[in-house]
Amino acid sequence: MQKHIPLRQCAGCGEMKGKSQLFRIVCVKNVDLSHTFMLDKSIKAQGRGVYICKSEECISKAEKSKRFKRFLGAEAQSICAQLKNELNDRE
Ligand SMILES: [Zn+2]
Numbered sequence: 001m002q003k004h005i006p007l008r009q010c011a012g013c014g015e016m017k018g019k020s021q022l023f024r025i026v027c028v029k030n031v032d033l034s035h036t037f038m039l040d041k042s043i044k045a046q047g048r049g050v051y052i053c054k055s056e057e058c059i060s061k062a063e064k065s066k067r068f069k070r071f072l073g074a075e076a077q078s079i080c081a082q083l084k085n086e087l088n089d090r091e
Pocket residue numbers: 010011012013014015052053058
C-alpha cells in the first residue's frame with residue numbers, strides 16, 4: 001500500500017499536489033490583531049494558508065484568482081512578486 005501523502009489544492013491551476021511541490025503562503029496574526037502574510041518555507045507555520053505550485057504559470061493564474069485576492073487583499077501582488085523571485089533564485 002502506498003504511503004498516504006496529504007494533498008493540497010493549488011490556487012492557480014486547481015490541481016491537488018503534494019506539499020513539497022507547492023509554495024505555502026500563510027496568514028499570521030500579530031498581537032495587535034493585524035496580520036502579516038508570509039511565505040512559509042517550513043510548511044509548518046500555524047494559521048490559514050494558501051498553496052500554489054512552484055511554477056510561474058500558476059503564480060500568475062493565482063494572482064488573477066478571486067479566491068486568492070480575497071485571501072491576500074492588497075498584498076496579493078507583492079506576495080506573487082516574492083514567489084516569482086523565489087523561483088528565479090532556485091535556478
Ligand atoms: Zn498549480
